[in-house]
Amino acid sequence: MKKLVLFLLLLSKSVLLSQTVLNSFPLNLKNPLEDGQILNVEDVKTHNIYVFAADDKKVNILKYNKSLFLTNQFTDSIKNVENRSLIGCSINEDGNPLLYWNSLDSKNIRIVKYFLETKTSRSLNFDFPESNEYIITSFQKNNNFYVLAKEKSQQHLLLYEFKNGNCEIKMFDFSGFKFQTEKGQNLTFNSLIRYYPIQKMELNDFNPLDKASNINKMYVLDDHIILTFDYSFKKTQVFDLNIKTLEVTEKNFDQPVSLKTSKTSNSFYNQNKLYQIKANSEEFLFDIKDFESGKVIKNISISKNDTIRFKNSPLFLQTNNNKPQELKTTAKFLKQLTDLSVGVSVLENRKNSYLTFGGYVEYIVSNFEYGQNNFYDAGNSYYSQNKMVFFDAVMNENNDFLTAAKSEPLAIDNIFYYLSTNKNVLLQNIVKLKDYSILSYYDDTQKQFIIRKFTDGFIREDNGNPIMNKSVFSKPASFGQIKTH
Secondary structure, eight states: OOEEEOOBOOSOOOOOOOOEEEEEEEOOOSSHHHHOEEEEEEOTTTOOEEEEEEOSSEEEEEEEOTTOOEEEEEEEEOOSOTTOEEEEEEEOTTSOEEEEEEOTTSSEEEEEEEETTTTEEEEEEEEOOTTEEEEEEEEEETTEEEEEEEETTOSEEEEEEEETTEEEEEEEEOTTOOEEOTTOOEEOHHHHHHHSOOEEOOTTSOOOHHHHTOSEEEEEOSSEEEEEEOOSSSEEEEEEEETTTOOEEEEEEEOOOOSSOOSEEEEEEETTEEEEEEEOSSEEEEEEEETTTOOEEEEEEEETTSOOTTOSSOEEEEETTOOOEEEOSHHHHHHHHTTSEEEEEEEEETTEEEEEEEEEEEEEEEEEEEOGGGOEEEEEEEEEEEEEEEEEEEEOTTSOBOSSSOOOOOHHHHHHHHHHTOTTEEEEEEEEOSSOEEEEEEETTTTEEEEEEEOSSSOOTTTOOSOSOGGGOBSOEEESOOEEO
16 A cells, blocks of 8 residues: 655645755665665664665665764675565664564564674574464564564464564463444454454654554554554544553543444544544544543534634545545535545644544455456456545644644655655655654665755755745655655
């Protein structure tokens, strides 16, 4: 699935495209579109930045200090990792990185440790147990690497923690919990996450609606994993997984009560709050609840005849990544929204929270061709279609909407605008640091690996943000898979 990025289309061409290049490094990746892989990781202890750029023959390791100056470089031949995908990294206590290369069938991981000072490497294999059914997701946290997986025929999840060359397997048991739809239909935990796959959200980062509209989501905190399940239109079922104690705690949050039956509802967790949304053709409902107490912090109900006064952008409809069309009324917005999977995405930045409300759907269309006598012809094809409606809002730290405030682009807005106007960018990665974000990518024309700095706000002489006026900027555009860490 292509990753949708929420921002407005160009209405003006008065945009300065010059950027602040923090670093560039000559690099010649063979066939980067087919075999290229790039991964960026920040060492949370030293704040060094590691870049791993690989093709099918070699891997290039670049080490930058916290000021983004190159301090070490090592190129190693690919050893026993052909036809494998680079899925993650961990940093040992000795400061040396380990890369994790997944096999095509996800039954084995090749782990390679790189010693930058001696320019050597050492590798080993990790085989998943035969009982492992499939991998849900993988992620890095606090310099460790994790794989969350499902075990066959068991009502639990397995968390593989790779730390300092060792792997500890942790189990979270869901067999004692009940899963039931609003109609009273019982579900097993296994069928629930197989039918509605768990989608990992990025805390403190941008989550587009194609991800946020998934009804089963996970959020990784320091020592906890939060799972939110919105398969029922009546409630959000939440599980808190304690990574240290392996305890699983259940919470339930009632969804807003609608006057008319709603076919779609969802939630989003952020900063100890649960944001819930429900919609039908007649009304739009939104709640914010305290995650610990369940107390309602804010609730909003909008009918189709009302004006959504808290929005900070027009109402938009977009199909197949084409230019968004403005919807003039709430009724038209709700009519389009009711057939989609609704979602809300929240990004907290400084004292304000930036929210995107809307819905998304992607479906496969078959284009059948028939030969003589209407017999099926093998020349049929399949292609994907998508549809999204959305609008933006901004809230302050008191959970009050800021409708009159001038909306400035965030660093992520500036990054994706830059990507939309530069077609020579390949294998892009985004790393969000404390005060700014960096975009790193491979320039196939210049044969260079480039790191650029982006900050929040309009263009300024000191940082080279590309957006001079947010009226030139609009939601959304589409790019290939973009990795963020």
